[in-house]
Amino acid sequence: MSHSTPDPNEEHGSVYDGLLGTDTSQWAFGTDFEDPLAGVDTTVPDDLDAAELAAYCLALADDALVMSHRLSEWCSNAPDLEEDIALANIALDLLGQARLLLARAAAADASLVPALPDGSPVPVEDALAFFREAIDFRNVRLVEVANGDFAHTVARLLLFATVRLAAFERLAGHRDPVLSAIAAKGVKELTYHRDYAGRWFLTLAQGTEESRRRLLAGLTALWPLYAELARAYDAGPEVDVVLDQVFAVSAVERPEVAPMAGSGHTEALSRMLAEMQVVARAHPRGLW
């Protein structure tokens, strides 16, 4: 007995009809993109250097993008559903910060944006995220090293959110109104991220012998990368106050390990980007 393959175009048309709307380009990464800064005045104030501002926004964007990607790797793998959802939400907030900051950087200095083939519909923020080499990423190494266990992620998030929140509180008063607005918005999100990480840090530190062992191992593994993070964000004494508060209630000492030498990136970033960028790079016009 044989079955004939039903012709999807017969009578009822293809089941895929309508999925693309009126867009016949079969754009691979979604349709109908719109500038996330549509209508926002992106003129750089006269007293600011546009290239410097763009480079600074790019660094802030890359930290958020890479940290977001690492957090999103927990999706479906976290210890329980609540933490899975929490980490995905935090990753989403950071991805939103990254998108706005990448768009701000591109608007301030278009020369940062990699050239794409004519007719490519890739918006500037995606061009920056998907078409730069690891060497052109400005993120700190703390956000790029591979995930460890949940305790490692909690320690990383505490350090990152504490330092970034303090910097964003300051940047909310920046002379560039776009960066200032992005920072003021980010402050509200980072406040939740820091509280979340601080609570888990305390819980794991004062939980079981095993949870404490894992937390201390994660913190010690990350600590050599802390100095670079603190420097990149001009972390002041207000950051130490918060970290000392968490460490004190958790009965945890600052690890005595030397900062990691060098600068630039670890090989973890190129591995991460290889996975993150592969589809976009295979289809720079977004067509298949």
Next chain:
Amino acid sequence: MNAYAVAASVTDPEMPMLTLEDLGVLRDVRESGGKVVVTITPTYSGCPAMATMRDDLVHRLTDAGYAARVEVALSPAWTSDWITEHGRRALREHGLSAPGPAPTRNGPIPLTLLPTARAVTCPRCGSARTDLTSEYGATACKALYRCSECAEPFEHVKEI
């Protein structure tokens, strides 16, 4: 119907019991000679509903005979205080708990290591005996709670 009324009646794709006006994301509607510019603001930086809001606004205004464009305002940042009284009532009627006043601050933001203190009442039975399950829920703007009285889980729109 004027352009503002059309824009104000568009609903939030993730909490469809709220209009964009109820949610406080509709910041401005400017109309001149059949052309309309609508300004919205994201609730959270990564809010994935922004694209749908924009599309829904353009479609509804186009259907009403306007040439519409949607712009974004980032400042001032959205606060849950902008959810209208009407919106808060709609949330409760649909089993969600409405946000309390957003935190105000002077100086550095304090770290909160204890679960966020909120006076949350169960939208189903009205009991004040409720427990926080998680600060994060199905969308960025909601926390998860459970009622100790009727045992019903429910969502609380967070204060930001």
